Amino acid sequence: MTSVLRGDTARYIASRVATTLLVIVGAMLLLFALTVLVPGDPASALLGPQATPEYARRFIAEMGLDQPIHVRFFRFFAHLSVGDFGTDVLTGRKVSGIILDVLPYTVILTFGSIGLAVVLGIPLGCLAATRPGTVLDTVLAVGSVAVIAVPGFVVAILLLLVFSIWLDWLPVLGAGRAGDLGDQAVRLILPIVALSIGWVGFIARLVRSSMLDVMGEAYIRTARAYGLPSGMVVFKYALKNACIPTLAVLGLGVGRLLGGAVLVEIVFARPGLGRLVLDAISTRNFPVLQGAVLVVVVLFVMTNLVVDLCYSAIDPRIRRGG
Amino acid sequence: MTAPLLEIRDLHLRAATQRGSAHILRGINLDIGAGRIVGVVGESGSGKSSLALCLLRLLPSNITELSGRMTMAGTELLGLPEAQFAAWRGGRIAMIFQDPMTALNPVFSIGTQLVDVARRRFPALDTKAARARAEAMLGRVGIADPGLRMGAYPHQLSGGMRQRVMIAMALLVQPDLLLADEPTTALDATVEAQIVGLFESLRADFSGSILFISHHLGLVAQLCDDVVVMYGGTVVETGPVGSVCADPRHPYTAALLACELEDAPAENDGSGRLMSIPGDVPDPVVTQAGCVFAPRCALAEAPCEMPQVLRRAPDGRQVACWKAVS
């Protein structure tokens, strides 16, 4: 029995890891295809029309752009798969180093936001579900739709306007002085709130409706019929079931949040992958752009993998279906 | 005869529905003797399951009235404050539900669910001792290799196995009263026979009383000591199962018995519908002055327009029909 169970789980994990790898390879393929598709001759597209002919020639040779397409293709994959994203066209720095410098800012912002959304959303959803039809429930329902509908970067601008400019409670821009954790934490408040508030509403609403569904299930009646304390019924027996749909959307949520983080970083003038990508686009710095985008995609699919594995840990029925 | 374990007197249950106030239980009177197995039979909609849920005070939120008396071992259950009654659920009263497929939580192993129930009932037990008890109980209800099954999730077990787990859960709390709400209806015929066999074997070591709800009179005759025949939210006849089946005094009991003789039990499709009694069960929204069964009764006469109450015959049996008494 147990061995059968382990076999199921192992097969499920293997298939999920395989899909994840496939998606990452697909994303690399797409990124490669885009560099091939760049309209016009690659050097002027990458360097801009001002580049001198000698510089352009040297650049082309350095980047291997004069090689036939299949050679470029294998080179691209060989380098990427060992984590070599190439060299920054403008500064000559290693792209991996540039990305590693700003990565923590984006990771903290994104996962801090997810964390806040979960920590606030689940209790709010439970609160509404245990008092359906009350004023509190209605207020939460209306508030949820409102925060879900308003785009995150608009929230960011309005928060900045109110709390930093009008009220002058919180510092305006940037990520804070290096080494000063307190300052950095304070400057994270508004960006995290802006990025997560929609997801707080979304999760609260999802937990509320799945909680209401679950509370009507026969197994909850069983738990009550055996006199289990109501806290245990709600927070152990019901919540674990009600969290399943929430977990399912969290994977998707990370993707939207990573996208939203780009805008929020720009509004608050924070360093991070968003700023990096935007600067790379405006300077047509392709190696940096490719590297940064690939890191975002890997972050996203790896988070999804982790979410799916948590999902199968919470819901034993998934493991069988595969 | 000793004092009964449970006495129910004039129990009424009303619920608000979209079509108006539904009178689901219309004055139930019944006794359950200590250690007796009492069968409750009736068609779907006769109020059998509602009666069981009343005993646990586990009712939906649209209930507008729950009145009468339910006295168990000297305690009036309906009057108890909720905080005190909570100890009775899964304490002195335990319940087995109709559908074992949905009655167990899908995301916890059955071991976890059994251990939680056992520790709630006996707080002195540590987890290890509770697991040992749960495992022993799984063995007792006929689950092979109980140690391994403790880690299984409900979806890994068959319907019959899940119902055995539910029975184990009920026995684990050592109740004085075990409510079994159509425990075999959702199962197929061979599994049903196994579960009925399990109930029969309980007589050997379970000392409490059992309220066994079924739409199947044959099953009740096989398993129970006493029978309570319900119709339209009332009790129409009670008595020892042998004498009621041999000599039904209420026309409804006689009709039920006739249906049982026509359908061999093996062919019973479990839908609970007895096609051979013409007409439908009474609508709980409609108030009825006279005998609830009169509209479908082949023997109905003018006196049936008067309300019929349960009356005790000299031999101890009770019938709610004027013809039976006179």
Next chain:
Amino acid sequence: MRSIFRHVAGSGTGLLGLVLVVAIVFAAVTAPWISPYDPDRLDVLHRFAGMSGAHWLGTDHLGRDLLSRLLHGASVAMAVSLLAIAVALSVGTVLGALAAYLPSGQERVILVLFDIISSFPSLVLALVVVAVFGPSTVNVILIVAVTLMPQFGRVARAQVLSVKSAPFLEAEILLGAGWARIFLRHLLPNIAGPLIVLASVEVPVVITVEAGLSFIGLGVRPPLASWGTLIYDGYSYLSDSPLPVVASCITLSLATLGFTLFGEALRDAVDPKRSSVR
């Protein structure tokens, strides 16, 4: 149809959504006629004018009338949403229906393609494409369409799978009906409901992505007035006057709120089981 309308207008939030949607669509269609000024007319003498009878919402950093620009922004948002969703809907439906009928190996190819597209956070994918092909309104429409396509494809596939083995369809195939007839006459009407609902739910998403891209200068190009560029302009001159940024933010938020409420009310009306708001 009428009962769906009654259901949408019947709930308070649905009615609010409907009113906002009607107002925005009206503004989008009639913007050239109801705008008090040419949205591109410069008037540098009256920069950052406050609210007044002449300029209801004031003017921006170049003295352009903000109300006129916001009205024209509605046209841009609606046009982008309509076109992007139309492309995503048609391509997605065809691919999804195809996937449902293809043997599992080829079906897998389509599904993995959907997975790969979905594995890019949509805004990031948009950034990459814009980086390569340059910012333009057409690119915004195409890229949004590509990122939405898998969702329509998956819904279409699920719907087709559920009606594919219906007896009436098998009878048609036995009678030798052509693919076009089967798709247009039988499949499409049976799968249209959920797809239309999905399309309406996605409108606020498209509006948000378009505004976001335009906000960082990678979407709709000036001088075309997009809500995103208006917010960016206002944000750049925040210290001069908060009015442009506040007015643009509120307009954009009302639009996304209106379409969200409307889309959800429509979804609940079509499929009460999936109701998430009461």
